[in-house]
Amino acid sequence: xxxxxxxxxxxxxxxxxxxxxxxxxxxxxxxxxxxxxxxxxxxxxxxxxxxxxxxxxxxxxxxxxxxxxxxxxxxxxxxxxxxxxxxxxxxxxxxxxxxxxxxxxxxxxxxxxxxxxxxxxxxxxxxxxxxxxxxxxxxxxxxxxxxxxxxxxxxxxxxxxxxxxxxxxxxxxxxxxxxxxxxxxxxxxxxxxxxxxxxxxxxxxxxxxxxxxxxxxxxxxxxxxxxxxxxxxxxxxxxxxxxxxxxxxxxxxxxxxxxxxxxxxxxxxxxx
Numbered sequence: 001x002x003x004x005x006x007x008x009x010x011x012x013x014x015x016x017x018x019x020x021x022x023x024x025x026x027x028x029x030x031x032x033x034x035x036x037x038x039x040x041x042x043x044x045x046x047x048x049x050x051x052x053x054x055x056x057x058x059x060x061x062x063x064x065x066x067x068x069x070x071x072x073x074x075x076x077x078x079x080x081x082x083x084x085x086x087x088x089x090x091x092x093x094x095x096x097x098x099x100x101x102x103x104x105x106x107x108x109x110x111x112x113x114x115x116x117x118x119x120x121x122x123x124x125x126x127x128x129x130x131x132x133x134x135x136x137x138x139x140x141x142x143x144x145x146x147x148x149x150x151x152x153x154x155x156x157x158x159x160x161x162x163x164x165x166x167x168x169x170x171x172x173x174x175x176x177x178x179x180x181x182x183x184x185x186x187x188x189x190x191x192x193x194x195x196x197x198x199x200x201x202x203x204x205x206x207x208x209x210x211x212x213x214x215x216x217x218x219x220x221x222x223x224x225x226x227x228x229x230x231x232x233x234x235x236x237x238x239x240x241x242x243x244x245x246x247x248x249x250x251x252x253x254x255x256x257x258x259x260x261x262x263x264x265x266x267x268x269x270x271x272x
Contacts, residue, residue, distance in 0.1 A: 016051065019048060019065075020052070087110060087114040089240045093259060097256065098176065102175040103176070105176065106179075108158060108180070108197070113132070120142040127146070128147070129149065131151065132157075133158050161194075161199070175210065177210070183224040184222065197228070201228035202228055211234045213234050214239070215239060217243035219239075238259050
């Protein structure tokens with residue numbers, strides 16, 4: 001009996017089909033992670049991935065693998081229109097929850113942009129530190145105090161990154177770091193598609209008393225290539241209502257609608 005899947009992908013084995021399904025569901029995965037999930041040796045998975053790469057289905061990345069094209073960052077406006085209602089729910093929750101007078105760090109991204117838009121609508125009495133020029137523009141237009149982190153601008157997502165951004169953040173204290181991400185996984189942690197974004201996220205977290213990661217349910221259980229934070233480095237997670245059952249399975253405790261606390265994840269000391 002043949003071990004070839006019927007359908008449009010002629011010549012792809014059943015196991016290779018499962019690899020594609022995993023990557024579609026979880027984004028970038030390490031070779032060892034794929035092997036563990038499919039109960040195979042890493043040598044077997046490497047052979048399967050080599051075959052998929054030759055057919056243009058996947059791309060290998062220094063011990064990891066992704067669907068071809070997945071690791072290339074999507075345009076900001078394209079991402080912003082993905083799961084818009086979930087982003088609005090997260091933004092509404094966080095904009096209300098931030099304490100009055102707080103200094104809040106926001107990294108770049110579509111979820112944090114939604115948070116900024118809601119903060120502007122509510123005219124919250126907070127100060128925002130951000131490396132995203134679109135967020136800075138939105139908030140400053142509404143009279144909310146903003147500190148912009150310097151650095152080299154990445155035009156595809158309006159963020160500043162690099163050594164200058166890291167040096168700027170090292171001089172600041174934050175009450176809260178509210179961070180968007182590409183992947184949120186209980187095992188691997190919080191991930192992004194680029195090394196520069198991961199480094200800036202780490203810097204925000206280091207300077208903050210409390211670290212919160214915000215992402216809709218499509219981000220949960222997914223991993224991008226670069227780790228921003230270990231799971232135990234965040235205090236809170238904010239997601240939409242559709243994530244409730246998964247977050248309960250992960251052992252998180254809901255402290256308010258949409259806001260989840262990690263067990264043992266109390267306030268952190270500032271790293272500044």
